[in-house]
Amino acid sequence: MRMTPVLRSSHRRAGFDAVFHGLLLLCSLLVLAMLGGLILLMATGGWQAFTRFGLSFFTTVSWNPVKDTYGVLAPLLGTLVSTLIAMLIAVPMAFGTAFWLTYIASGRFASIVGTTIQLLAAVPSIIFGMWGFQTIVPFIARDVQPFLNHHFRHVPVLGSMLSGPPVGTGLVTAGIILAVMIAPFITAVMVDVFGAVPPMLRESAYGLGATRWEMMRKIVVPWSRNGMIGAIVLGMGRALGETMAVTFIIGNVTTVGWSLFAPRSTVASLIALQFPESPEGSLRLSSLMALGFILMLLSCVSLALARCLRGKRQ
Amino acid sequence: MTEPVISPASSSEADRAGSESGRWRPGRKALRRQMLDYVATGVSIVAGSVLLLVLVSILWTLLSRGLVGLSWATLTHRMGPPGSGGGLANAIVGSLLQTGLALLMAAPVGLMCGIYLSEYGRKGNHFASAVRFVADMLMSAPSILIGLFIYQLLVVPFGHFSGFSGAVALAVLALPLIVRTTEDMLRLVPTSMREAGAALGAARWRVILSLCLRSARKGVTTGILLALARMGGETAPLLFTSLGNQTMSTDMTRPMASLPIAIYQYAGASYEDWVQLAWTGALLVTFGVLLINITVRLSSRH
Numbered sequence: 001m002r003m004t005p006v007l008r009s010s011h012r013r014a015g016f017d018a019v020f021h022g023l024l025l026l027c028s029l030l031v032l033a034m035l036g037g038l039i040l041l042m043a044t045g046g047w048q049a050f051t052r053f054g055l056s057f058f059t060t061v062s063w064n065p066v067k068d069t070y071g072v073l074a075p076l077l078g079t080l081v082s083t084l085i086a087m088l089i090a091v092p093m094a095f096g097t098a099f100w101l102t103y104i105a106s107g108r109f110a111s112i113v114g115t116t117i118q119l120l121a122a123v124p125s126i127i128f129g130m131w132g133f134q135t136i137v138p139f140i141a142r143d144v145q146p147f148l149n150h151h152f153r154h155v156p157v158l159g160s161m162l163s164g165p166p167v168g169t170g171l172v173t174a175g176i177i178l179a180v181m182i183a184p185f186i187t188a189v190m191v192d193v194f195g196a197v198p199p200m201l202r203e204s205a206y207g208l209g210a211t212r213w214e215m216m217r218k219i220v221v222p223w224s225r226n227g228m229i230g231a232i233v234l235g236m237g238r239a240l241g242e243t244m245a246v247t248f249i250i251g252n253v254t255t256v257g258w259s260l261f262a263p264r265s266t267v268a269s270l271i272a273l274q275f276p277e278s279p280e281g282s283l284r285l286s287s288l289m290a291l292g293f294i295l296m297l298l299s300c301v302s303l304a305l306a307r308c309l310r311g312k313r314q
Numbered sequence: 315m316t317e318p319v320i321s322p323a324s325s326s327e328a329d330r331a332g333s334e335s336g337r338w339r340p341g342r343k344a345l346r347r348q349m350l351d352y353v354a355t356g357v358s359i360v361a362g363s364v365l366l367l368v369l370v371s372i373l374w375t376l377l378s379r380g381l382v383g384l385s386w387a388t389l390t391h392r393m394g395p396p397g398s399g400g401g402l403a404n405a406i407v408g409s410l411l412q413t414g415l416a417l418l419m420a421a422p423v424g425l426m427c428g429i430y431l432s433e434y435g436r437k438g439n440h441f442a443s444a445v446r447f448v449a450d451m452l453m454s455a456p457s458i459l460i461g462l463f464i465y466q467l468l469v470v471p472f473g474h475f476s477g478f479s480g481a482v483a484l485a486v487l488a489l490p491l492i493v494r495t496t497e498d499m500l501r502l503v504p505t506s507m508r509e510a511g512a513a514l515g516a517a518r519w520r521v522i523l524s525l526c527l528r529s530a531r532k533g534v535t536t537g538i539l540l541a542l543a544r545m546g547g548e549t550a551p552l553l554f555t556s557l558g559n560q561t562m563s564t565d566m567t568r569p570m571a572s573l574p575i576a577i578y579q580y581a582g583a584s585y586e587d588w589v590q591l592a593w594t595g596a597l598l599v600t601f602g603v604l605l606i607n608i609t610v611r612l613s614s615r616h
Contacts, residue, residue, distance in 0.1 A: 013517045020519035024430035027423045028445045031493065034486060035448045038459065041466040096361030104355055113362065115611055120369045122607045124547025126574055127600050130581055130592070131372045134379070180368050187365070211351035234454065241456020243550040244578065268458050268550075275462075275554055280470060292462045296455065303454050307447070 039296060046290030048283060057290065063254040063270070065277070070287035072294060074254040078171065078264040079295075082246065083239045085175025085260070090183040090239075091232055097183070098190035099216055114191065121184035129248030132177040137249060141168030145261050157258075164262035169251035171260045177245050182235040189231035193224040230310035237302040241295060243268040267295045372600075380597030383590040392562045393576060396585035402595050404562040405576040411564060412477055412556060412572055413545050416484035421538055424489050425527075428496025428534075433522050446497075453490040460486050461551035469555060477563075477570030480556025487551055488541035495537025499530040536610050543606040547599050549574035573599050 049057060049070065060071020097117065101110045145166045152158045164170075197220050205215040221228070251263020252273055265273075271288050278285040340348060387401050394400030427445065435442020460483055468479035503526045511521035527534065552558075558575040559568070573595050580592035 017518050020522075021434065024426050024434065027426035028430045028435075028441070030423060031427050031445055031452070031489065032448050034489070035452055035455075037467065038452075038455065038463045041463055042459070045462070045466055093361045093364065096358035097365055099354075100358040100362040104358060113366065116369060117362070117365050118611075119604055119607055120365060120372075122543060122603055123369075123372060124549070124574065124599055124603060126547070126549045126577055126581075127372065127376070127596050130577070130596055131375050133581075134375055135371060180365070183365055211347050213351040213354035214347065216354070237454045241454075241458065243456065243458040244574075248581070268456055271458055271462065272550060272553060289462065289466075292459050296459055299455055299459075300451055303451055307450070 039293075042289055042293040042296055046286055046293045048286035049290040052283065052286075057287075061254075061256050063274075065274075065284055068283055070284065072267070072287075072291055074256050075265050075267045075270045075291065076294065077256055078250065079240060079266040079268070079298075081260070082171050082174040082178060082250070082264075082266055083236060085172060086178035086182065086239045087232065087236055089176060089179035090186060090235060093179065094183045094186035094190055094231075094235070095228075097187045098194055101187070101191050102194040103212060103216065103220075114188075117184050117187060120180070121188070124244075125181065125242060126244040126248075128177055128181055129245040132173065132245065132249045136173055136176055137168035139168075140170075140173050140261070141166045144172075160258040161260045164259040166261070167251065167263060169249050169263050171250070171262075171264050174246050174250045174264075174266070177249055178239045178242055181242065181245060182238050185238065186231050186235040189234065190224075190228060193227035193231065194220055196227070197223045226309045230306045233302050233306035233309065237299050237306070240298050240302065241268055243272050247272050267291050271295075376593070376597045376600055379590075380593040380595075383594035384597065388591070388594055393560050393571065393591075396583070396588055400587075400591065402573065402576060402591060402598070404559065405571040405573045405595065406598070407562065407564065408477065408556070408559065408571040409546065409573040411566070412481045412484060412552070412570060413542065415478070415481035415566070416488060416545055417538070417542055419481065420485040420488040420492055420541065424492025424538075424541075425496055425534070427489075427493045429500065429522060429527070431493065431497040432500035433518075433526070446494075449490040449493045452486070453494065456550075457487055457548055458550035458553075461554040464551065465554040474567075475555060475557035475569040476567050477556050478566040480552045480570060480572065481566070483551035483555045484545045484548060487548060488545050491541040491544060492537055495540070496530075496534050499533030499537065500526055502533070503529050532614065536614050539606055539610050543603045543610075546606075547574060547603050549578050553578070 053060070053070065057070070057072055058076075059073060060069065061073050063070050063074060101114050101117075105113060145162065145164075145168070149162050149166075152162060201219050201223065202215055205219045210218065246266050247269040250265055250269050252265045252269060253263040254265050254270065255262070271291055274284065274288055278288060387399060389401060389406065390403050391399060391401030392404040393402065427449070431442050431446055435445070464479050464483040464486065468482060469475055472479075507525055507529065508521055511525045512518075516525075552572055552575050556572060556575070557569040558579060559571040561571075563570055577592045577595045577599065580588040580595070583589055583592070
């Protein structure tokens with residue numbers, strides 16, 4: 001008889017625990033459902049465009065609301081090329097900064113500089129767009145492109161890459177802004193990765209007479225290669241989907257061409273700009289959704305890639 | 315790992331010749347290695363300085379363009395037609411309302427999901443690792459896609475843009491951030507703490523809520539605040555969900571103004587005073603976001 005209250009309370013406790021567990025499980029399911037819903041709604045939204053255009057959706061250049069024909073080649077190329085330019089700038093910059101912060105600068109100074117650089121990653125992307133439009137665009141239009149054009153106009157491939165009127169908006173400008181936006185992020189991950197190199201290895205390199213740079217190149221880089229590539233791919237994922245900053249500075253013209261300085265468009269900027277003019281249920285909106293779906297796939301693939309590469313290290 | 319090959323270059327002929335003259339002088343090869351080291355160091359410092367300069371340049375541009383327009387009227391008047399002395403009051407109110415509501419939605423769900431991952435989803439739980447992967451994927455999903463998603467989910471069925479759907483979009487954006495920081499912070503709580511709680515006879519939910527969560531309180535708050543800072547500056551998801559509004563509105567079921575949208579609409583305008591408002595708004599948003607970040611980073615250092 002005296003056992004009953006204890007039993008009852010332990011029953012109730014088990015009940016509470018089960019309810020609590022269920023609640024937690026439910027919230028986790030919600031997170032799963034969110035990604036599922038995101039992909040599903042993009043796919044169903046873009047279905048009309050995919051079935052209508054088929055494979056030609058990927059090979060058509062024109063984005064023509066008047067004729068109601070849409071192709072993703074121009075924005076897709078814009079996204080890929082601007083991301084490539086961004087990576088070419090951001091990776092060396094992030095690598096150098098991480099090298100500086102981990103092994104060159106002294107402790108307290110390095111932590112202050114590191115925190116300050118991390119603040120750059122917190123600046124909203126629309127601000128980067130406005131700043132880029134205010135400072136980088138005139139700089140490219142007035143100084144960089146005329147200068148390069150003057151000196152390299154007659155070099156076969158390079159010449160056509162530099163051609164076009166000096167408006168300042170375009171792939172290079174977008175690449176520069178994207179690079180500045182993702183470099184702090186890549187730097188942060190690289191600092192973590194470099195910090196994880198066993199001190200014993202570094203000290204033995206110094207003991208053998210290596211300079212700091214030799215230690216970096218022959219010990220730290222091989223040791224942290226996978227982590228570094230993971231960081232780079234994660235940064236790439238961010239550059240692929242960046243919208244607001246790019247919309248300000250890419251020029252927003254859906255064309256394909258060799259010039260890196262002519263106005264272009266990217267997937268994300270095209271969605272942001274065309275959406276308000278696309279009525280609900282139209283083929284145009286469906287094409288935008290299809291673009292979104294492609295962007296989602298790109299982002300998922302880059303993240304999975306980063307996961308694989310980082311996983312190998314451990 | 316590849317084998318570290320450090321050439322013992324200092325023992326080359328040139329070095330030995332150099333050391334014979336009494337005082338050691340580096341030979342040509344050693345000199346080259348030294349120079350390479352200097353160059354690499356210099357380039358690295360330049361790379362870091364460029365990033366610092368960019369931040370300074372952004373802050374300087376914001377201050378020089380935005381501070382001029384910062385006045386009491388900007389903060390208290392609502393947006394209006396060009397030349398009418400409009401301000402940003404409705405955008406500020408809209409931003410606060412939407413971010414606040416988003417936080418109210420995202421924080422509990424994110425906390426609970428984080429608790430699940432940390433307390434029930436240790437090694438070998440495939441469901442938990444799937445959730446973790448999906449949270450990472452949501453975190454790196456382009457924010458504009460989250461806008462499109464909520465547009466399809468909430469705007470199309472209800473037939474109109476609304477502040478509520480804007481808040482949901484922001485919540486989706488913040489959720490994965492809160493999940494991952496909560497999990498990371500709870501993982502730092504030592505197992506002995508949980509064992510002590512269990513030994514005292516506390517139920518598992520009790521141990522988690524009043525012991526683990528309590529001792530990880532600081533880190534979890536940091537995560538939530540950083541998520542708040544991220545939401546405050548987001549434009550892309552709001553573009554398709556809350557749309558923006560010229561009038562003062564606190565009705566969550568109607569289109570609602572917000573600071574980032576106002577900046578986006580005004581920055582490309584051809585009216586002088588609208589562009590000025592855009593810069594002032596940009597100044598407000600950036601310093602708000604940076605203030606949260608700095609506070610959080612300073613307090614978490616101790």
